[in-house]
Every structure is written in C-alpha cells, then in structure tokens.
Amino acid sequence: MTLAVPATPALRARIPGSKSLTNRALLLAAAADSTSALAAPLVSDDTTAFREALRGLGVRVDVAEDDGVWTVTGLGRGPAGTGTVWCADAGTAARFLPPFAATGHGDFGFEGSDQLTARPVAPLADALRRLGTDVTTAPGGRLPLRVRARGLDGGALTVDGSLSSQFLTGLLMAGPLMSAPLALRVPDLVSRPYIDMTLALMRHFGARVDEAEPGAFTVEPTGYRGTDLSIEPDASTASYVFAAAAVTGTSVRVPGLGLGSLQGDLRFTEVLARTGARVETTEEATTVTGTGVLRGGFSVDMGEISDTFMTLAAIAPLADAPITITGIAHARLKESDRVAAVEGNLRALGIRAETGPDRITVHPGTPAPARIVCHRDHRIAMAFSVLGLRAEGITLDDPGCVAKTFPGFHEELHRLFPRHAVPTATNLPAVEGN
Template identity: 50%
Template sequence: MVETTSHTATVRLPGSKSVTARALFLAALADGTSRLITPLEAADTVAFADGLSTLGFPVDRGGDVWSITGNPTGPPAETAVVWCHDSGTAARFLPALVSLGAGDFVIDASEQMRARPMGPLLRALGSLGVRVHAANGDRIPLRIDADGVEGGVVQVDAGASSQYLSALCLMAPGTRNGLTIEVLDEVSVPYVELTLAMMREFGVTATRQGSRITIGPGTYQARDYVIEPDASTASYFFAAAAVTGNTVTVLGLGRNSRQGDLRFATEVLSAMGCEVTVDDDRTTVTGPTHLRSPGEVVMRDISDTMMTLAAIAPYADGPVRITDVGNCRIKESDRIDAMASALDACGITVHTGADWLEITPGRPHSALVQTRADHRIAMSMSVLGIRTAGIRFDDADCVGKTFPGFHQELAGLQEAWQRG
C-alpha cells in the first residue's frame, strides 16, 4: 500500500438532492411563498422544479434562492403532462402530489426511468381511490384522473424504495381526512425520518409508532428553508481522504444533519481506521496510513453509499463484504452488477449475490468504466482513480444528474492537498 502524508483541505458541496426534492414538494402544498436557500441545481432537482411549473405552481429559480408559491389544494393546473427526465424522486413524488388536485395528469420520464418499477406506490394510491393507469401494470408513463384524496388507512411496501413511503407521507396533510400508513417493509429508514422531520418544520403534525405512521389533515406553512450539503455526495470526498491519508473538511454538514448517509463517515470510515470529527457545522475525515477492512457492513439504511465503499475496498487490508443492499439492483442501474463489472474491469475480484457483494483487495489497473448512465458509478470509481492512473469513463458527464461540477471539485481537492 502507498504511504501518504496528511494534508488538509476544505470543501463546500452543493445542496442535498433529497432535502431539495422534499422542500419543493412541501413548498408546493404550503400556504404562501417559500424560499429555498442554496438548493441543489442539478438535472434531478431541475426536473422536479420544472414539473411543479408545468403543474401551475409559480416557481422562480434564481441562483442560490428558489421561490415557490404553494397551493394547499394541489396543482393549480387542470391538465398537464409532466416530464421527469431521469429523476426517480420526481417520478415517485409527483404522482402523489397530483392525486390531490382535480384534473387529468400524465407523469412520464426517460427510458431509464420507465424501466424502474412503481408497483408499491401505485397500489397504495389505488387503495385510496386514486384512478391511476400505468404502462405495463406498474411502470410510467402514468395517467392520473385526480379528484382529491379522501384519506384513511393505507398499506405500503417500502422494501424496494423508501420513496414510496415518503411520497405518501408528504401528500397526507392534503387529503381530506389524513392518512394512517401501515408500513409492511422498509429500506433506507433515515430518508423517511428526514421526510417526517421536514414536514414538521413546515408546520404539520406527523407521528410514528413502530410500523405505523399517523398524519392528520392540515396545511403546510410557507417558510424560508436552508438546504444543507448532500451527505451522499460528501461520501466521495470523505472516501478520497480515506484512500490518500489526507484530511478533508466538508462545511455545512454537521451533527444536526438528518441525512443518514453521514453514517458512511461516522460508522464505516471510522471502522476502516479513519479519524472522523463531527462538529456543529462541519465534518472532518482524516485517512489512515493503512486502510483497514471493516469486514461485513450492513448498508440497508445507507445504500446510496454502497458504491463508495465498494470503490475504496480494493485498498483495504482484507476482504470487504457489503450486505442487505438488494434494493440497489433497481436504482438508476443494477448497482451491484455495475460496481462488480467496473471493479472487474480494473482487475479486482468481486463476488456477488442477490443482495450482497464482496470485494477482494488488490492492485487496480487502468480501465474504461461503463457507467451505465449512473452518476454514482462514475463518482465512486473516480475515487478509485485517485490511486489508480488511467481510469476513464464511457459517460463522464452522467454526474450532471446530481453534481455537474463533480470532476472539477474532486480535482480541486487533490490540487489543494498537493499544495498543502
């Protein structure tokens, strides 16, 4: 393993995709005009904001502040065709939003998004009386004949995606009687907790007892809302420090963050020998001289960082086994297979199963990585490329989905370490 001398750098990363999307939904149903401060401006969030505009909500995307004038009764438009591009969040959240309105709506998206199942959400909406017509049974495009939602008790299986559950929670106050949601299965629990916390910040009551979530009817209140940096994106910069023995501080992401993916630093990288310090408004990671294997890591709740761990696993001192990430097979790509193929192209041995992968340490070599148009494959393998010359991508620009300036920012981090 290459020994390194620690240098220090500080970065300020774009806003959280997850927080931005939820804030857009909440602002759209709020009474008044909300201002989202430092939102993420990337393909996914712009698709969501443009979708709101198509639905008749006044949206002003002005630099670091986006203004949205809400309508507590749902979309002002009586008919609309909403194009979600590649945004899974928009494609899962907007059907719930338009169900609260009155009119005929179509939700459509790219071929990549059309291939992703929507069954659990569509069944839940259907049980609430929402008239949804889906392509091939459980896929978009969707045609929704909306006439408001009465509410009541609804069951949802969120074992494949927490977004199904978050969508129901977000729409609940706009129903006539509120919702009692019985959760049959669930992944990525921190994302649902983030949803409920943000709903409370916008002025509604949401309670959870075990597998039951209760949300009464009510009205979100418009407000100014600051979007914190994206913890999933931060994982790549923390991982860069881990594999180089350097120090990075991410500003704006501290102990008050509700994003579960910060656990990648505090739990996973700590177990690999990194020094991790979480302050009120920042998190700092210093990599070790030799990266330890954490052994088996259960990543069900932080599966968006699975690829980050897989990308640095070749540099550990023993095999790394990542488990309980079956939901990663139905993301933008089959991420288990995509990471296994990418690492294999670099000469690293990877074994996989239905919901796990195990990476054997080795010396990666240069390769052309097939990103499968998945931003997280490109970002993760870019971290591997810090220690391995000649890593190239078939579609380097796919990072624009969540972080258009990613490659420049990562290169700037390395330059800062070199100067230090």
C-alpha cells in the first residue's frame, strides 16, 4: 500500500529526557564538589532506581515539585560507610556505581532484580580487582557484587571493550576521583557514541580526560566541580516516533534533539533516510517525514547505535526488499538476548528472519496477528508497537515494561497516530510483578 506524503505541519512529539544523559549526570553531580541542578531529567523506572541507589550511597538528591529539576549535593569524593544498594533493573546502576564506590571508603553491596542479575558484571569486577579493590561477585560473575573500598590509586589498565561500553564508562567516570592518573587502553570498543557522550559530560563537570589515540584514554585526578545541565530528549526513544512517521507517511518533529546532540543514537535517522524517509536536522530539532514507501535491499552496521537496531528490524517487514543489520553481537547481553527476541517475535508474526552471532536479516512480508513476547524488555515492546501501527492484531504480553524508560509511551504513540491501532497498557493485562 502506498501512503500519501503529508501536506500538514509536522506533529510535535513529546519525548522524555535521555536515560543515558540523566544517569551519567547524576553520578558526576554526586561526585562533584558542590551542588548541581539537572533540568528535564528522565523520570522512569531506570532513572529513579539510579537516583535512589545514589541516595543509598549517602548522596542528597532533591526533586522540585514545581519544575521537576533534580538538585544534587555532591560529595566531592567517593562515598563512605556501609550498606546495600538496590539497582532494580538498571544496568547503568550496576555498572557505574561500583567504580564510584571503590573510590571511597567502606563496604558496599550491589543487588538487583532477577533480570539484572542475569547480566554479567565479571569484566567490571576483574578491572576493579586489577586496580587494587577487593571485589566479590556471585558465581558466574553476576550480582550480588560487593566492594570493600579503600580508594583507588589509578594506574594503567587494559579492558575488553567488546561486551559493553557501560563497563568502560563506569571506570572512566571514576578516574578523576583516583589519587593518580588512570590510563585505560580499550581494544575492540563497542558503542563508541556512548563513550563520546561520557567524555563530553565528564569535561562539562570539570574533568580532564584525553585520548592520545583511538581507545587509549588518560584521566587526570582532578575531581569534579558542580555545574548545571539541561537534559536532551532521549534519542533512542525518539527512534520509535521517527520510525512511526516513516511507516505511516506522516511527519514528526522532536524539539531539543538537533545538530549539537551528545547522543549517537540520533544517527538512526540516517538509517531511516536509507529506507526513503526525508530527514531534516537543525540546531533546534529533528524532523522525519514518511514518503509513502519503505525501501530495503541494503545492509547496515548498527553496532554503534545498537539500542535502535530493534526499531529498524521491527519495521523491516514493511520494506520492499530484505534488510540486514550487522554489528549487534553485544545486543545479546542487554535486558534480553535482543537478537534472538526480535527473531522469535518476527517468526511468530509469520515473517522470515535469519540470524547469526552478530546479525539479523529480515525479509518483506505481511505480519499475521500475534502476541509479542517482550522478555520484560522495554525496547522490544516499543519497537513492535511501531509495527503495530501498520499491522493488525499485534498485542504485547507486557506493555507496562516501557516504564523502564518511557512510562507514557503508549499514550504518546496514540496521541500522535490516533488513526492507527496501538497496543496499550489499558487494553492488555499487565504481567504480575511489573
């Protein structure tokens, strides 16, 4: 079916703040020497879990009722004391906070949900041990993780960057709190845009960090200074409304997400342009307009923007030729094995899909009605909800899991596309425990 290109002005999407920026800024503000104000932070399960985890480490975070600004009173150092920190489902909390704790003094435990406990922390624990910290984990290198902290001296360290950029991010952000420079060498780094985001935010909070050559970082023991920051809309979340514009032949604009964005996932719009969508990015906003067709017949490496690969894979059945996505092996270690989860749900919809260790190929087809298995993974739920705008009979087994990053997702999708069916939390039973 050919869709008409809209002649009306672009719809303005209401995208909440970036999770990646919010949680990084929370930690840097907590380590700073004075108070910082974070405007427009994301309020979701993951960010509130991170905020509460910081409070468990003795950091004061005040939330303004009138404008939603989060004010963080920095410790000016690592935390001190004892206690157990609950990370809930937040992978960033389990990977950013142990290095922060290790720069302090005390005995800190980190625990999480069953879903988070299934995700590995062994590479991080090993790196902290090599920096001189006493760290223990559960069998298999998983949570619970315990840090007996007495400060970190810094020094030279080589870490495996092929599994998750979050391990490296946690170590980098701890660097300015060490007593001597930290020299990190990281071969095979995945998700490079997230490291660039981390470095930019560290510098915003006063850190000195250099990269003499790709993957070779030196962090000076400068500490952090308190500063204010306005959080951008989440580019990963914006991928769903951009993809929805492409498949419905409408035009959607996201203010606050423009040329100066710190988020690599905005590059998802470049992939949409390859499918035939029109993309306009200015200093103030990004707009995507569907052109009536969805072109396939290409292969794209999405390793650096892997949080958006599911968005493309979910709408790929609507294209006019197969689409192959590569570079996504590390996506198997996220909230779910995302490559397998996408393949399984596409097959349930009657769509031909083939996978390898780091790739998936999706063929064109007409999706049959099916119930999507979300695996408690917010990105699976949101990606297949976009396909549901063009395919009848798609439902979700766990619509409420979107609260991890976008509690109002279903309502916003319905507001933007009221003529299309949207699987929502109101017409499906919630899964117990969510």
